[in-house]
Amino acid sequence: MEESVQVALGGSLTVPNVQELAKQRLDQIPPRYIRTDQEPPLISADPSLPTIPVIDLQNLLNIRETRGSFSTELERLRSACVNWGFFQLINHGISSVVIEKMKQEVGDFFELPLEEKQRVSQHPNDAEGYGHTHITSHEQKLNWADMLFVTTNPTSAKKPRIYDNLPDSLREAMEVYAAELRAVAMTILEGLAEGLGMTVGEMRELFEDGYEGLRMNYYPPCPRPEVAIGSHAHSDTTGLTILLQVNQTNGLQVRHEGKWVPVKPLPDAFIVNIGDMLEIISNGEYHSVEHRATVNMDDHRITVASFFNPKLAAEIGPARSLIGPGKVPLFERITVEELFRDFFARLIKGKSFVESMRIKV
Numbered sequence: 001m002e003e004s005v006q007v008a009l010g011g012s013l014t015v016p017n018v019q020e021l022a023k024q025r026l027d028q029i030p031p032r033y034i035r036t037d038q039e040p041p042l043i044s045a046d047p048s049l050p051t052i053p054v055i056d057l058q059n060l061l062n063i064r065e066t067r068g069s070f071s072t073e074l075e076r077l078r079s080a081c082v083n084w085g086f087f088q089l090i091n092h093g094i095s096s097v098v099i100e101k102m103k104q105e106v107g108d109f110f111e112l113p114l115e116e117k118q119r120v121s122q123h124p125n126d127a128e129g130y131g132h133t134h135i136t137s138h139e140q141k142l143n144w145a146d147m148l149f150v151t152t153n154p155t156s157a158k159k160p161r162i163y164d165n166l167p168d169s170l171r172e173a174m175e176v177y178a179a180e181l182r183a184v185a186m187t188i189l190e191g192l193a194e195g196l197g198m199t200v201g202e203m204r205e206l207f208e209d210g211y212e213g214l215r216m217n218y219y220p221p222c223p224r225p226e227v228a229i230g231s232h233a234h235s236d237t238t239g240l241t242i243l244l245q246v247n248q249t250n251g252l253q254v255r256h257e258g259k260w261v262p263v264k265p266l267p268d269a270f271i272v273n274i275g276d277m278l279e280i281i282s283n284g285e286y287h288s289v290e291h292r293a294t295v296n297m298d299d300h301r302i303t304v305a306s307f308f309n310p311k312l313a314a315e316i317g318p319a320r321s322l323i324g325p326g327k328v329p330l331f332e333r334i335t336v337e338e339l340f341r342d343f344f345a346r347l348i349k350g351k352s353f354v355e356s357m358r359i360k361v
C-alpha cells in the first residue's frame with residue numbers, strides 16, 4: 001500500500017459494544033439508550049402516508065443518449081431532490097453478484113467474534129474503524145447500533161491499520177462494490193446537475209476522485225424499541241449518500257412535510273439521498289433531509305451507507321454556473337476539509353450545518 005495521507009476527522013469516545021449488550025437478552029436497556037432527546041421512534045402505520053419517489057437509472061441514461069429535451073425521468077429526479085431529498089434507485093445496473101457478495105461479507109463481518117472485529121477498532125480521535133458514531137461526551141445519549149466506517153477513496157487516504165486488518169474477502173468485496181457504485185453516483189450527480197441547469201463539467205470536477213467512505217451499520221434487536229433508536233435524527237454531511245439494505249428488516253424513516261415516513265426498500269433498489277454539501281452546491285434547490293433508523297425487538301438490521309464527497313481540498317459553495325444576474329449565492333464557501341472539522345465542532349453544539357452556512361441578509 002502506498003504511503004497514506006490520512007486525516008483523522010473527529011474521534012469517538014469508547015462506549016459498550018451494542019451487539020454484545022443485546023446478546024445478554026436484557027428486558028431493560030441502560031439509561032443512555034433511552035432517547036428522551038428524540039421524538040418517539042415508533043409511528044403508527046398510517047396507510048395514507050406517502051412513499052419516497054422511485055427513479056429508474058436506465059431511463060435517465062436512455063434519455064441522455066437520445067439527447068431528448070428536458071425529460072420526464074430527469075424532471076422526476078429533480079422533483080424528488082427538491083421535494084423529498086430522497087429517492088429509491090432501480091435499474092442501477094450493478095450486478096446482483098457484486099451486491100450479494102457485499103451483503104454476505106458485511107453480514108459475516110458482524111458475526112465474527114468481538115476480538116476479531118476489534119482488530120479494526122476506532123482509535124481515539126479517529127472515527128474510522130469498528131465502533132460508534134461521534135461520541136463526544138460521557139453524558140451523550142447513545143444509538144442502539146455498532147458500525148464499521150472505512151474510507152474507500154482516494155487511495156492515499158486508505159488507512160493501512162484498517163485495510164491490513166480487515167478480512168481479505170470483505171476488503172475485496174468492498175473495493176469492487178465501491179468502484180461500481182462510484183460510477184452510479186457519478187451518473188446520478190450528472191443528472192442532478194442537469195436538473196439544476198448547472199454545468200455537468202462543474203459537478204464532475206467537484207466529485208471526480210472525491211473523498212468517499214462506507215459506513216456499515218449493525219442494529220441489534222432491542223428489547224425497548226419504543227424508547228431506543230438505531231440512528232438518531234440527522235441529515236448527512238455528505239455530497240450524496242447511497243444506502244444498501246443488507247437484510248430484510250426495515251427501519252429507515254425520512255422526515256417529509258413534518259411527518260416521519262417509513263421507507264420500504266424495493267427489491268434490488270438503493271436508497272439515495274442528498275447530503276448537506278449538495279444542498280449548498282445546488283444553492284438551496286435540493287434538500288438535505290433529516291432521517292433516522294428505528295430498531296425492533298425481534299430482528300437485527302444491517303445497512304451499508306456509501307458517502308460521496310468532493311475532494312478534501314475542494315472548495316464548496318453554490319455552483320458557479322448557477323450564480324449570475326438575479327441569482328445570488330445563498331451560502332458561504334468552505335473547503336471540504338474545513339467543513340468536516342467544523343462539523344465535528346458543531347455537532348457538540350447541536351447546530352445545523354447547512355443553516356450555519358447561510359449568508360445572512
Ligand SMILES: O=C(O)CCC(=O)C(=O)O
Pocket residue numbers: 215217231236243251252291292293303305
Ligand atoms: O441504516 C439506515 O437506514 C440509515 C443509516 C444512515 O442514515 C447513515 O448511515 O447515515
Ligand SMILES: [Fe+2]
Pocket residue numbers: 234235236241291
Ligand atoms: Fe444518514
